[in-house]
Amino acid sequence: MLTAQNLTKTFEGSKALDGVCFEIDDGCVYGLVGSNGSGKSTLLRCISGVYKPDDGRVGIDGIPSFNNPSVKSQIAFLGDTPYFLPQSNLKEMASFYKSTYKNFDIDTYKYLLSVFPLNESARLSTFSKGMRRQAALILMLSTKPRYLLLDEAFDGLDVVMRKTLSNIIIDSTEKYGMTVIIASHNLREIEDMCDHISLLHEGKLIADGGIEEVSGKIHKIQAVFERVPEKEVFKQLDLMKIEQNGSVISLVAKGDRDDIMAFVDSLSPKFSECIDVSLEEAFIYELEVLGYDVKSIEA
């Protein structure tokens, strides 16, 4: 199990991670979403042992990952921009990883090379952005990690390759019990692939749980009233947003759907309905509550 307790990382006075706590079970696909600068990449770097936490701890089965080869050998981290040794080709990079990762599996490497059609003798510097990412993914997956950390995993990949990668990840998770942590801005992909999600904002974990759990907690209700109640009345709910347009009240609230609907119905609306909220909407509402400039995102 991958755990973090009170994980804190500060860069020149500003907290990139502020007391983050989580537990990730083995064999799941974990999505990490958040606004720009929310600390997603920093969190991945702390997990992979690149950064030393200023406070708290993060590691596998209670053992910190920083400066710990036995833990780090179970983790493969692919940053948002893949890096390869200068003037190297895929074959040389495979040799590089083979020399440092005990579990590097040449059969897996060959299999993945057949899935992602790349020339292993060509210089990686001549590859396109998407090809470079494919190459990096081949290498990372070939190390047979227990935990695969992907920062913007699908960035630069075409639709076919996205689907292929998605299938490989799901397959590896099922076959080997690999845990995948994907940090991404692309909530649609996260929603499709992940069975668990965390929402980061300004270094703090503000939501954490299964996809249904996170988006299912938030409900958007529209109700039409003959006599529109005062907005204060709705403050009894865990209100995230409320708007009035004539006799129509639109509100977003957290909590049990039936409880919220029961409360709204108790105000005798002419009409009321609860609309399902997508992960993306849930993400925006959560950030709006925290004062993030949602309007500029919508624009």
Added chain:
Amino acid sequence: MMSSQSKRKFSPTFGLLFSTINKNAGVIILMSLAMLIFCPGIFLTTLSKSEFNQADAYTLPEYLDILYGVTGVVSCVLICVCNYVNLAYLYKKQSSDVFHSLPLTRAQLLFSRVAAGFIGVLIPVTLGYASLSVLSFFYPTYAIGTLSQIASAYLVNILYMLAASAYSLIFIIGAGSAFDLILSFFGFNTAVLVVGGIIHALCDRYLSGYSSAFTGIMRIVSPVYFLGEKAALFAIDNVYSLPKSEDVVFAAIIFAAVFFAISAILYNFRKAERGGQAYAYKFIYIICAVLAGICGGYALSEIFVLSADTKELSPIGIIFFIVGAIITTVVYGAVTNRGFKRFKKSIVLGVASALVYGVIAIIVASGAFGFEKRIPEKKAISSVVVDFDDAFINFNDADKALKLHKAIIEKKADDEYLDTVDTPHTYVRINYNLDKDGKDVLMRKYFVDKVKIKKELFDVYSSDERFTEFEKGLERVKGDSIELWGGKSFNDDTEYADIYGRLTSSETKELLSVYKRELKAVGEEFYSAENQTKHSVINVTLTIDIERKPKSFGIFTTDDFPETNAILNSYIQSNEDTIG
């Protein structure tokens, strides 16, 4: 059955080490080829030429020196470059992520990358020395050197490579970008030499008794200078003989160990997120900026000090030092921070530079923690040499020298800025040997007002030791081989006559006897202002050459030395030879 590979213990450290060497194989082969062209290439060419012309064989030792020197310097430079190449991942986030996420500890990662670079340079160096050893075995009659000499040079070369590697790591790990690495490495190593020169200049002017050479300070402030000088001495004095050069080996080992320890600590605590910033450790920037500030401040201060004909520690000197230091640190800060983002902090560093300089100046001007007043105990002195004017006197009994030393300090006779026109003055050097090996030496140099210490100066000048040391040499002189040369100037200061003669041992003894008697008669007034500024004087030197070691004795007379003058006047050259 288990495969042989699975039996072997997997080591990511050595895996990365060999992977890095493998990656650099092309460069290693090229370096090896270059080395083999150099050695044995040049040697074989010269040896084949020397079969026809023996004179060519004499050039071999020169080649040998060049080989040792060039290989030593180039291998140390290459080690630094290799370290940079192998640790350049520190300066970019993407590469830093990859390397720091590898399943290695920081120490293992540092070791594998540094060792890979070291082995890469070691291979061509070893090939060169090995081929030289083979040559020395097959051509023993040529001056290639013995196997032990070659092995000594090889060992010292390796130790220096280690020291250079460790030293460069401090800067490589401390920097956050390649540009700032270059700036800090060359900036620091140049600035410490300049600051050493500044301290030397301050001591020379403000620290009474200071007599160290410029190199003395350099050895303290610059590890590069210290080790470089040791290597040069190893090559020149010890002819690459290891038993005689344990100190060069010891120094290289100590430096390498200390620098590697510092590097390992720095790397262990280095924050990976610093990659791409100017410095991973700000203290390197602060040190470089302060050093640069001192250099800049002193440069500007000197311009105004020289033009105003004043002293370094005068108000003008101090004001322009502060201005110069601030300008330098602001410029340095602008270069480092890529703009004037930290303008105020740069000013603070400029002020800090001035304060550091101020502290140094105060320490120097206040006598450097008792340096000025330190006079050794008589019982600790095995011998002492006093050197001033034309006298160079070796005392086994240090009494007179100690009295002179005390008088200089107590009567404040030392003054770097005394009026040299109207005041009789001279440099007095007192060198104490504090043990019989002569390793522990206390040296002092003073620019003195002779009149203030005329009694003590006279006691030394007229001491028996001064005469007896020269007189001993006379016993071994045959014929008239003692040379007398000098001149006589007359009262109106417009005429000058050359004095030259060749004396026998007995003539010299008589001259010295007369001179000594008259000198004692004149007494300490010999160093009175009136006497010392007389125009009518004879100033001659007696020189003997014993086994190619010349010894000289100076004689200075005024009208108070009638008998001595009578003898010396007989050696005045004819009118045609005199200079008007």
